[in-house]
Amino acid sequence: MYYKILNIPPIPEELLKFDFDNLIYKSVDTGFNVKHIKSGKELKAGTFSIGTINHQPLIDWITKHMPGVYPYMMKAQSITPETDIVHSDVLRLWALIYVIDTGGDNVVTTWYQEKGKPLNRPRLNPDKTPGVEKQTDTGFVDYNNLISLDNIKVKKNQWVLINVQILHDVDNITGTRKALSISFYPDRLAVVDKLLELY
Numbered sequence: 001m002y003y004k005i006l007n008i009p010p011i012p013e014e015l016l017k018f019d020f021d022n023l024i025y026k027s028v029d030t031g032f033n034v035k036h037i038k039s040g041k042e043l044k045a046g047t048f049s050i051g052t053i054n055h056q057p058l059i060d061w062i063t064k065h066m067p068g069v070y071p072y073m074m075k076a077q078s079i080t081p082e083t084d085i086v087h088s089d090v091l092r093l094w095a096l097i098y099v100i101d102t103g104g105d106n107v108v109t110t111w112y113q114e115k116g117k118p119l120n121r122p123r124l125n126p127d128k129t130p131g132v133e134k135q136t137d138t139g140f141v142d143y144n145n146l147i148s149l150d151n152i153k154v155k156k157n158q159w160v161l162i163n164v165q166i167l168h169d170v171d172n173i174t175g176t177r178k179a180l181s182i183s184f185y186p187d188r189l190a191v192v193d194k195l196l197e198l199y
Helices: 056-065 186-198
Strands: 003-006 024-029 047-052 074-079 084-087 094-101 108-114 146-152 159-163 168-171 177-184
Touching: 003 186, 094 186, 159 186, 177 186
Parallel strands: none
Antiparallel strands: 003 159, 024 047, 047 074, 074 177, 084 168, 094 159, 094 177, 108 146, 108 168
């Protein structure tokens, strides 16, 4: 399963009226300091930024509607135009996202398999060397070696559980994309099962 749209109620708009941008504490260039060519076009890497949600009314709402999802797992994330380059995530295996601003009308999340490699590519032991960031468990990934598997245009105010241990990118971002993201690590997979059961 690459993704599943969950029937969780949308977050009330009044709970999203907080200073999103001031939550951001870490920004990463999603290009991994390498040139990326996709379908003959050089991609411009966006900047992926993340920060901790500390708006208590929103935390309370999340806790009420999603049993077992702890508030410390919830982050604010934003991606600047153009592309969140293909990668698998560090440490987490699944992510539940809620898009506040899509970042454009044609933003697409696509999953891939690298030829000759396994489907799941978790980065459970990331390189700790300062300034070094890898796309996946083995390092550089060339778009020419990828097979496209599935894709989705996530809508605003939609809860989607996405598989982030499989290679994926987010393309065609024309404005800043903003979302809430809840991470599920290997020891939290029972919570994922519960969410799928409930929604």
